[in-house]
Amino acid sequence: MATIGDVARAAGVARSTASYALSGRRAVSNEVRERVQQAAHELGYAPNAGARALATSQTMVIGLLAQFLPDEFAPAMLQYIQGVANTARDAGYDILLSSDPDGPKALKRITDSRMVDGVVLLNVAEYDDRLPVLRAASQPGALVGLPGDCTGVDVFDLDFEESGRTMVEHLHTLGHRELLLVSQPEHVIERGGAYVWRLQNAALETAAARGITVHAVYGSSAQPEIGRELHALLDAHPNVTGLLLNNEAAAAALPTVLHERNLSTPGDLSVIGRYSDEFARTFSLPFSSIESAPDRLGRMAVRQLVRRIEERVSVDAPHVVRFVAPDLVDRGSIAAPPSLPN
Amino acid sequence: MATIGDVARAAGVARSTASYALSGRRAVSNEVRERVQQAAHELGYAPNAGARALATSQTMVIGLLAQFLPDEFAPAMLQYIQGVANTARDAGYDILLSSDPDGPKALKRITDSRMVDGVVLLNVAEYDDRLPVLRAASQPGALVGLPGDCTGVDVFDLDFEESGRTMVEHLHTLGHRELLLVSQPEHVIERGGAYVWRLQNAALETAAARGITVHAVYGSSAQPEIGRELHALLDAHPNVTGLLLNNEAAAAALPTVLHERNLSTPGDLSVIGRYSDEFARTFSLPFSSIESAPDRLGRMAVRQLVRRIEERVSVDAPHVVRFVAPDLVDRGSIAAPPSLPN
DNA sequence: TAGATCAAGCGAACCGGTTCGATAAAACGG
DNA sequence: CCGTTTTATCGAACCGGTTCGCTTGATCTA
Numbered sequence: 001m002a003t004i005g006d007v008a009r010a011a012g013v014a015r016s017t018a019s020y021a022l023s024g025r026r027a028v029s030n031e032v033r034e035r036v037q038q039a040a041h042e043l044g045y046a047p048n049a050g051a052r053a054l055a056t057s058q059t060m061v062i063g064l065l066a067q068f069l070p071d072e073f074a075p076a077m078l079q080y081i082q083g084v085a086n087t088a089r090d091a092g093y094d095i096l097l098s099s100d101p102d103g104p105k106a107l108k109r110i111t112d113s114r115m116v117d118g119v120v121l122l123n124v125a126e127y128d129d130r131l132p133v134l135r136a137a138s139q140p141g142a143l144v145g146l147p148g149d150c151t152g153v154d155v156f157d158l159d160f161e162e163s164g165r166t167m168v169e170h171l172h173t174l175g176h177r178e179l180l181l182v183s184q185p186e187h188v189i190e191r192g193g194a195y196v197w198r199l200q201n202a203a204l205e206t207a208a209a210r211g212i213t214v215h216a217v218y219g220s221s222a223q224p225e226i227g228r229e230l231h232a233l234l235d236a237h238p239n240v241t242g243l244l245l246n247n248e249a250a251a252a253a254l255p256t257v258l259h260e261r262n263l264s265t266p267g268d269l270s271v272i273g274r275y276s277d278e279f280a281r282t283f284s285l286p287f288s289s290i291e292s293a294p295d296r297l298g299r300m301a302v303r304q305l306v307r308r309i310e311e312r313v314s315v316d317a318p319h320v321v322r323f324v325a326p327d328l329v330d331r332g333s334i335a336a337p338p339s340l341p342n
Numbered sequence: 343m344a345t346i347g348d349v350a351r352a353a354g355v356a357r358s359t360a361s362y363a364l365s366g367r368r369a370v371s372n373e374v375r376e377r378v379q380q381a382a383h384e385l386g387y388a389p390n391a392g393a394r395a396l397a398t399s400q401t402m403v404i405g406l407l408a409q410f411l412p413d414e415f416a417p418a419m420l421q422y423i424q425g426v427a428n429t430a431r432d433a434g435y436d437i438l439l440s441s442d443p444d445g446p447k448a449l450k451r452i453t454d455s456r457m458v459d460g461v462v463l464l465n466v467a468e469y470d471d472r473l474p475v476l477r478a479a480s481q482p483g484a485l486v487g488l489p490g491d492c493t494g495v496d497v498f499d500l501d502f503e504e505s506g507r508t509m510v511e512h513l514h515t516l517g518h519r520e521l522l523l524v525s526q527p528e529h530v531i532e533r534g535g536a537y538v539w540r541l542q543n544a545a546l547e548t549a550a551a552r553g554i555t556v557h558a559v560y561g562s563s564a565q566p567e568i569g570r571e572l573h574a575l576l577d578a579h580p581n582v583t584g585l586l587l588n589n590e591a592a593a594a595a596l597p598t599v600l601h602e603r604n605l606s607t608p609g610d611l612s613v614i615g616r617y618s619d620e621f622a623r624t625f626s627l628p629f630s631s632i633e634s635a636p637d638r639l640g641r642m643a644v645r646q647l648v649r650r651i652e653e654r655v656s657v658d659a660p661h662v663v664r665f666v667a668p669d670l671v672d673r674g675s676i677a678a679p680p681s682l683p684n
Numbered sequence: 685t686a687g688a689t690c691a692a693g694c695g696a697a698c699c700g701g702t703t704c705g706a707t708a709a710a711a712c713g714g
Numbered sequence: 715c716c717g718t719t720t721t722a723t724c725g726a727a728c729c730g731g732t733t734c735g736c737t738t739g740a741t742c743t744a
Contacts, residue, residue, distance in 0.1 A: 001454070001456070001480065044454070046451070046454035046455050047455060048396070048455060048456050049392075049395075049401075049455040049456055049457045050391075050392045050393070050394075050395030050396040050401065050456065050457075051392070051396050052392075053391075053392030053395075054390070054392040054393050054396055059391075059392065061438070061457075064439070068424060073624075074417070074420055074424075074620075074624070075416070075417035075420065075624065077420070078416055078417065078419070078420045081439075082410060082416075082441060085439060085440075085441040086441065089440075089441070089442055094438055094440065094452070094457065095438070095439050096403070096436055096437070096438055096439075097406070097423075097427060097437050097438075097439040098427075098431075098436065099424065099427040099428065099431070100431055109388070110436070112343070112386070112388035113388050113389060113390060113391040114343070114390050114391055114392065115391045115403075115436070138343065222623070223623060223624065223625070223626030224626045227626065252624075252625070252626075253626065255598060256597060256598065256601065256626075259598065259601050259602070260601075278416075281564070281565060282415075282416070282417065282565065282594075283565065283594070283625075284565030284566045284569065284594075284595065284598075
């Protein structure tokens, strides 16, 4: 493999001149620049990433810390990864993917050894072990998911409170008075998945304020358990006219359940979920939903991270905590409850 | 961040001695080794990846080239990625993930700049543009998916021929005489997805040899189109008693279709698919299937790649082309056809 | 006790880039 | 026409590791 020294020799100039000719960081005569570029092209010269990183302290690599948790819905994670990867590439960065179950260890290794210029954390929990490590690191970090303490990092997440409110308000306005909210399994919360109760609390508060009933339950995140649970729940709450789903597995299982019960939406039951449009297409879900916008969140995180890395924003510029407003995608599964002929 | 020079100074030895003390590549007195390790620990020393890569010409990073094609089933891809990522980590390697739609360009950049010690290519097509680039590169490569020309690379794939044969033989033995094989969309083949016709040809040949009928069709890979297509196909072939699926989307859509037609397996129809067990669980698919083993293929590719990188196998040792034997996972969707009361 | 062997540590060179300061030649102004 | 500025190039140092060869002093052997 040709080095810049080979290029310089072929062009008959000093190494430094070749470097300047290629980078354009200093003036070089047209004639020399062309000779250098020509030589570089002919030799198939490509700068050595390690050497450049050593010299410039920049790797042009972003670390992506994803954790594949057994009780999270894996396909959903893929969309975040794609959003991050695509945006990073457009910004000229490569991504180093870590799926190590020991997140803090992996993060420390990657940042300490200076393999990356910055880090994106997915799946951030209320109290996330990776955060102390990230704060101690010298590279900036952007999170997807809201932790309890946001100091020193940029944070992006869906507005789950507003999502919960929107769901309830929407159905209340149409005349519904008794709703069922199926959330993720309880141990997702215990592990720190605060978004579950952020949405749930907002839903319950809104219901209380409006004087209607929301039964909030936790559902399994695995098939076929969640299907059986949905059957049991619908049996137990015969007066429920609206179903709110903050649980991907439940959404995926619901079409079959409704079919088995011979129910249709929105005639017999109104349904609204919280998942991505991509997810809805993949599973052919006919339910209106709050868009969880994984690609957009991934993109926002990378954009802000790159801004910090390139210091177009000063190191101690205030960090942002940005919530994506929930967007309701109408797929026609919401209407007035059957008991109220409109 | 502390460098090895800082460690050496703190321990009162030369840089080289500190290096040897930490790597153990030369004898060092116990006393000095402990002093160096102590100093390294106190200073929080971590070697700079770029510098080490420059000095050793080893990055301990594996490139992973995945392409997210619009007509491939994205969740399936995730499992390959996980298999690769987990195995790489266990072998001490990090992974650089590229999802650039321009695979050859991305591959050339990554290998030329020596960011990686080796490369895993996912989703390899019959005539894959990335292969010439890979062969020209100085790092070894392992493929998941069978290209037309396997020279210079290690290849791992499911044995699709055997899969097709197994499907047909299995049903024929039980008494089925007319089967329907739903493959991926035709343009997956046109793009070079040869595994589609590898399975299909084997199925057709086996059927011919045994004197039974297999209707081979291409199905859409998107919802809800594939659901409608399945309805139309079942209408068009009323005498079919067995369904073979080489199309993830079709498998995901089938439970609803069967429900709508009030058919059950295996009573009315025997069904056998080709997908991973993980996929079956995620979608709660009750159909017996040929295990596509994405995690295993990812693991095999990385293992072999690491063996080449670490030259535990010589550079021009013969390359392997290894097919994973299809494993039939019985989920009880196969039985004798209804017309033949046993 | 002289000569050979060996262990332990040091210094220097190298990997392949980038960047700073110096220098020589060319252009400029008075 | 001479001093000053500008322009283009070069050489050297540096980033932070690893590795080779040499030196030194201790141990061993005859």
